[in-house]
Amino acid sequence: MSTPAERIAKLEEALGNGVLTIESDGERITYRSTSDLKAAIFYNRGLLSGSDVQRTASTIAVFDPS
Structure with missing residues (x-):
């Protein structure tokens, strides 16, 4: 399993490239x-x-009876 720092790097790379699907450790997340x-x-x-x-x-929620 990847570390949070590795996941952040992958996520930020995807965000910068406009991509919504990430592959890591044989797992694909969209x-x-x-x-x-x-x-x-x-x-x-x-x-x-x-x-x-x-x-x-x-x-x-505010109820105003008037």
Whole structure:
């Protein structure tokens, strides 16, 4: 299995070339969009730095009875 640094390099190379499919260690991954590719880069950078890479989403709904 490749390291986070190796995955980041492959992901950034793909992003720079406008490619959404990456092959590594006999595995092929196709991302749906450049946004998904950027998210994978962000995730792997978090792994590399040892920080918590999980993000939580929240939504607030306000009810106005008037």
